[in-house]
Amino acid sequence: MTQYFELFQLPPAFDIDNETIEQTYRRLAARFHPDKFAAASSFEQKQAVMMAATLNDAYRTLISPIDRAAYLLKSQGIDADAPEHTGFAPEFLMQQMEWREALEDGRSDGNEAALLKLDKEIAAEQQNLFADLGRAFASQQSEEAGQLVRQGRFLNKLRQEIKAALP
Structure with missing residues (x-):
């Protein structure tokens, strides 16, 4: 693999x-x-x-850091993207809802500044997540790495939606 x-x-x-x-x-x-x-x-x-x-x-x-992480996990027999892995920690779910709401507000208002601010926030969150992934792999915490990959997929998708909403 x-x-x-x-x-x-x-x-x-x-x-x-x-x-x-x-x-x-x-x-x-x-x-x-x-x-x-x-x-x-x-x-x-x-x-x-x-x-x-x-x-x-x-x-x-x-x-792609997220794809690279998922590929590494697959080499260990772990499919981070498998359908049975859909759960997120409650705090991450709450944060997702806040980000989605901010995206919808920025999109409906046509507020480019708000969308750019949200994108910057998500980009910073991605950098933190990549650092967490590095630590998870270094300490051989595969389950944690799998959860981080799923969170990273969400962040990637959210940034794509933000870019699509920008004028």
């Missing part, structure tokens, strides 16, 4: 520098770009296309 990490020659870990991921991706993408195999056999061309697709999937997974 750690094949994406192996492909990028990285240790299977949560705390990985995004610049390292970017540089490795650019290097591998240039090396395996399908255009480089235009004169090759059809088998080699097909292999190059498959490798490019795998590289793109690996990049998207590894560059």
Whole structure:
């Protein structure tokens, strides 16, 4: 399951520098770009296309902290996104409701400043969550990491909705 990490020659870990991921991706993408195999056999061309697709999937997974965390958990046999994992702590549920209300207020009023303020607040919350994820993985707290992944998915979705609501 750690094949994406192996492909990028990285240790299977949560705390990985995004610049390292970017540089490795650019290097591998240039090396395996399908255009480089235009004169090759059809088998080699097909292999190059498959490798490019795998590289793109690996990049998207590894560059996103939440997707990277979920991928690491899957390698441990834990599906953080499984449907049976829908519960959140009461405090997080209350916070969700407050954020949703702020989003709806900003959207209905067309209040760009309020939406930008909310986005900044959620971005700060994401940074805290990423730090918590790093600690959870460092201390091998897989259940906590799974819960944080689910919270992170909510934060990602909320930020997408905020961006969609902005003029």
